[in-house]
Structure formats: structure tokens, C-alpha cells
Amino acid sequence: GSKILDEMGYIVIGADICPEAIEWAKEYFPGPDYSICDIQARLPIGDYDSVVSLETIEHLQHPELALANFRLVAKRLIASVPNEEVWPFDKGHFSDDVYPHQRHYTPAQFEELLAIAGWDVTKKFTQIDKTNPKSEVIEGTNGKFIIYVCC
Secondary structure, eight states, X not given: OHHHHHHTTOOOEEEESOHHHHHHHXXXXXSSEEEEOOTTTOOOSSOEEEEEEESOGGGOSOHHHHHHHHHHHEEEEEEEEEBTTTSOOOGXXXXXXXXXXXXXXXXXXXXXXXXXXXXXXXXXXXXXXXXXXXXOEEESSOSSEEEEEEO
């Protein structure tokens, strides 16, 4: 995602908690700046137009901290999470992951979490199944992944 946004002319900082992920991104997707950071603790200092957080919130022990940090540095947030109503959370499914899912969210739960952090949801999108290359992002919340645009 960082590489695509960079190629579109945006100034991008790709962030991840995992140093290996950052090194991999630098090698295979050069162009953007990349930074190792814990989004629950801090973000790279700056005044950003947008934060794009695709499928990260569900991995966090304290997602409210990350969303509040995003709110401190950006005017807009684009965030996605697995939809609990379509893909019920099963802790065992992620037990071998280095950074396992902590939970999935219903649309109402995700909206409440965003609101607590000061975000207003302006648009709602969904993706039925990202593993299918023909699975488009469409308006709504009934897919396997919910994607919200917030200000």
C-alpha cells in the first residue's frame, strides 16, 4: 500500500513494529520512507493529511491508543478490520502468528471504537473476500472486511 500511494505522488511513511517487515518493504517496495514504530505508543512526528491503517487494529492489545495517536497527527483515517459478523473471531486460528489477531469487530463495535478516539465515520466500505482477486471494494458493511473513512 505504501508503494502504491508513493507512486501516486503522495508523501508516504510506511510504519510497522517489525524490523524485518520494514527491511522487506525497503528491499521489495523502495520509494517511500519506512519507519519502525509502535502505533500504540507513538507515531512519527508530523502533520499528516491521512493515516491508512489496513488490517492492523485487530492485532493490537490497545487499539484505542493507536486510534487516538492517529487522531493527534492526521485529519483523515482510512482503516479496515475483519468483520466479526461475517468472519467470527477464533483465537486458535491465529495462535501461530507472531502478531496474532486479538479480536474482530462488528460494524457497530468498530464505529464505537473510532468514536471514542474522536473519529467521525464519513464513508463505509466492505470487501467480501480479499483472497479473491475479483473481490472489489464496495459500499456497505456486509463483507468479510469493513473499511471506514473517517475525519
